Structure formats: C-alpha cells, structure tokens
Amino acid sequence: MKVTIVGAGNVGATCADVISYRGIASEVVLLDIKEGFAEGKAMDIMQCATTTGFNTRVSGSTNDYSKTANSDVVVITSGIPRKPGMTREELIGINAGIVKTVAENVLQHSPNAIIVVVSNPMDTMTYLTLKATGIPKNRIIGMGGALDSSRFKYYLSKALDRPSNDVQGMVIGGHGDTTMIPLTRLASYNGSPVSDFLSQEQLEKVAADTMVGGATLTGLLGTSAWYAPGASVAYLVDSILNDQKKIIACSVYLEGEYGQSDICIGVPCIIGKNGIEKIVDIKLNDTEKALFAKSADAVRSMNADLKSVLV
Ligand SMILES: NC(=O)C1=CN([C@@H]2O[C@H](COP(=O)(O)OP(=O)(O)OC[C@H]3O[C@@H](n4cnc5c(N)ncnc54)[C@H](O)[C@@H]3O)[C@@H](O)[C@H]2O)C=CC1
Numbered sequence: 001m002k003v004t005i006v007g008a009g010n011v012g013a014t015c016a017d018v019i020s021y022r023g024i025a026s027e028v029v030l031l032d033i034k035e036g037f038a039e040g041k042a043m044d045i046m047q048c049a050t051t052t053g054f055n056t057r058v059s060g061s062t063n064d065y066s067k068t069a070n071s072d073v074v075v076i077t078s079g080i081p082r083k084p085g086m087t088r089e090e091l092i093g094i095n096a097g098i099v100k101t102v103a104e105n106v107l108q109h110s111p112n113a114i115i116v117v118v119s120n121p122m123d124t125m126t127y128l129t130l131k132a133t134g135i136p137k138n139r140i141i142g143m144g145g146a147l148d149s150s151r152f153k154y155y156l157s158k159a160l161d162r163p164s165n166d167v168q169g170m171v172i173g174g175h176g177d178t179t180m181i182p183l184t185r186l187a188s189y190n191g192s193p194v195s196d197f198l199s200q201e202q203l204e205k206v207a208a209d210t211m212v213g214g215a216t217l218t219g220l221l222g223t224s225a226w227y228a229p230g231a232s233v234a235y236l237v238d239s240i241l242n243d244q245k246k247i248i249a250c251s252v253y254l255e256g257e258y259g260q261s262d263i264c265i266g267v268p269c270i271i272g273k274n275g276i277e278k279i280v281d282i283k284l285n286d287t288e289k290a291l292f293a294k295s296a297d298a299v300r301s302m303n304a305d306l307k308s309v310l311v
C-alpha cells in the first residue's frame with residue numbers, strides 16, 4: 001500500500017515517520033516544494049530502518065508528482081502553520097491556494113486515492129478539496145477530531161491521574177479554538193462515566209484546556225504542534241489501509257446528518273478501506289445539539305471566504 005504525504009514539514013514528516021516505524025504502509029512518498037527538503041527527510045527516516053526495525057520504503061520528491069502515482073492515500077500537510085497569538089482561521093488566505101493546487105495535482109496521478117486533509121483551517125480546507133475536485137465524499141477526510149480527542153483523553157487522564165489508555169472520549173464539531181465540542185457527558189474511565197470521578201468544575205476545565213490545546217502548544221513551541229498531529233494522521237491512515245473500521249471523529253461532508261448540509265465538520269465516522277464508510281449518529285442532548293449548530297455556523301461562515309478560490 002502506498003501513501004503520499006504532500007508537505008514534508010513538521011506534521012508531514014512526523015506522519016511519515018510513524019507510518020514507517022509502525023509498518024502501516026509498504027511505501028511512503030514525501031513531496032515538498034522546497035528543493036531537496038522531502039528527499040532529506042525521507043533519507044533521515046530511512047536511516048532509522050535498522051535501528052527501529054521497519055521495512056517501509058520512504059522516498060522524497062521535490063514537486064515531482066509522477067513519483068506519487070497510484071497512491072492509495074494522499075495526506076495534505078502543505079501550507080503554513082500558525083504562530084503564537086494567531087487563530088487557525090487566519091491561515092486561509094495562503095493555505096487555500098496551496099491546498100487546491102496540491103489536491104488537483106495529486107489526483108492527476110492517483111485518481112482513486114483517498115485524500116486526508118490536515119492543513120488549516122482544516123474543516124474549510126476539507127470542504128475546498130471536495131468542491132474543487134468533485135471526488136466522492138467518502139474519499140475526502142479532514143483530520144482534526146482524532147487529534148482533538150487524543151488531547152481530550154490526555155487532559156482527562158491528567159485530571160483523573162490515571163493512564164490515557166484507560167480513558168474514552170471524543171471531540172466533535174469544528175477544529176477551531178472556539179468550535180470544538182469535547183463530549184464530556186459521554187467520556188468514560190474504564191466503562192464508568194468520568195463524572196463519577198471528576199467534579200463539574202474539573203470537567204469544565206478539561207473541556208476548556210482541550211479546546212485551546214493547539215493554541216497552548218503553539219505558545220510553548222513558537223509554531224504549532226507536530227508529534228500528536230502526525231501520529232493522529234497515521235492512526236487514521238492505519239484504519240483506512242488496514243480496513244480497521246475504527247470510529248474516529250473526522251471532518252466529513254454532511255447532507256442532513258446532525259441537522260447540517262453542505263459543510264465539512266467533525267462527526268464520528270467508521271473509517272475503513274473505502275474511507276468514510278458510515279457517519280455514526282450519536283444521540284446528542286439539546287445542549288450538545290445547540291453547540292454543534294453554533295460550531296457549524298462558524299465553520300460555514302469561514303467557508304464563505306472560499307468564494308474567490310472556488311471560481
Ligand atoms: N488538522 C490538524 O489537526 C493539524 C493541522 N496542522 C496544519 O498542518 C499544516 C502544516 O503544519 P506544519 O507541518 O507544522 O508546517 P511546516 O511549515 O513545518 O510544513 C509545511 C510544509 O509545506 C510545504 N509546502 C508549502 N507549500 C507547498 C506546496 N505548494 N506544495 C508542497 N509543499 C508545500 C512547506 O515547504 C513546508 O515544508 C499547517 O497548515 C498547520 O496549521 C497542524 C497540526 C494539526
């Protein structure tokens with residue numbers, strides 16, 4: 001199975017690294033516009049093969065899309081990341097043009113690929129990719145919810161002082177500082193509701209920390225995060241390539257589900273060899289429904305800014 005990652009920067013290269021050492025794909029092509037950069041990242045990763053013991057072939061390409069031909073999955077991580085103090089939404093001006101061109105280029109060489117969109121603002125970039133390429137909606141997946149959910153479980157585990165892997169939880173809605181919806185009511189610790197162990201005040205803090213999880217890291221690092229983002233993309237790609245049918249919150253095109261249409265936004269999905277195999281209808285309460293509608297309004301108003309790119 002072949003995976004192409006366009007944008008060999010922090011997130012793209014980390015994703016290639018995780019995919020190779022976990023043996024998720026047999027071949028990974030990293031492509032970047034910067035001369036020699038993807039080749040260098042690929043060589044560095046390949047020099048881990050004997051020490052971490054993997055057999056995936058990782059190669060790099062400077063903007064030569066012929067090397068990406070016949071990819072099963074293409075991940076788009078090209079574009080600029082935010083700096084401290086910025087929102088993801090502020091990246092739209094530069095990233096929309098990049099994502100549209102990249103999506104068109106990759107499809108010329110891999111017309112049947114499933115596309116995973118990572119570049120921010122991710123929900124709007126996912127919508128742009130769908131509208132610009134016209135490929136079926138099951139093959140366009142925005143990655144945000146996997147990462148936001150892993151941060152949610154991290155903050156829950158810290159509050160519980162128990163391992164993250166004993167915690168279940170999901171974040172739906174937009175992948176933005178104010179649009180994410182950590183589903184605290186449904187989160188659990190080894191099968192029991194987390195509210196059995198944490199106070200309302202603690203749960204509200206966990207939700208608030210989760211929502212600004214990306215901004216917190218951007219403040220600490222000076223650019224946005226990459227280890228958890230790269231690993232989250234690899235987790236999603238694993239579920240596609242190995243047909244795992246995991247339920248993962250992904251940004252997908254809605255046509256009436258969750259009361260929304262003509263929008264890409266995070267909802268729980270079954271992810272398998274066909275990409276989005278099913279949108280899972282979890283029963284939200286009235287408060288959660290209202291938050292979801294508000295989140296969708298914000299994402300939709302961002303999508304309106306795509307008019308000049310989508311002509
Ligand atoms: N959806 C999510 O959960 C997350 C999204 N992101 C987003 O992912 C994107 C990448 O972030 P980083 O890897 O940290 O940035 P980075 O700056 O380290 O890497 C971006 C790479 O894209 C390349 N690039 C730019 N234009 C290109 C083009 N036309 N074709 C090919 N390559 C091109 C650059 O040369 C650079 O190497 C950002 O937009 C960031 O906001 C980051 C983390 C999580």
Ligand SMILES: O=C([O-])CC(=O)C(=O)O
Nearest residue numbers: 082088214215224225229
């Ligand atoms: O925070 C950012 O800008 C990058 C991102 O989407 C994340 O790490 O969640």
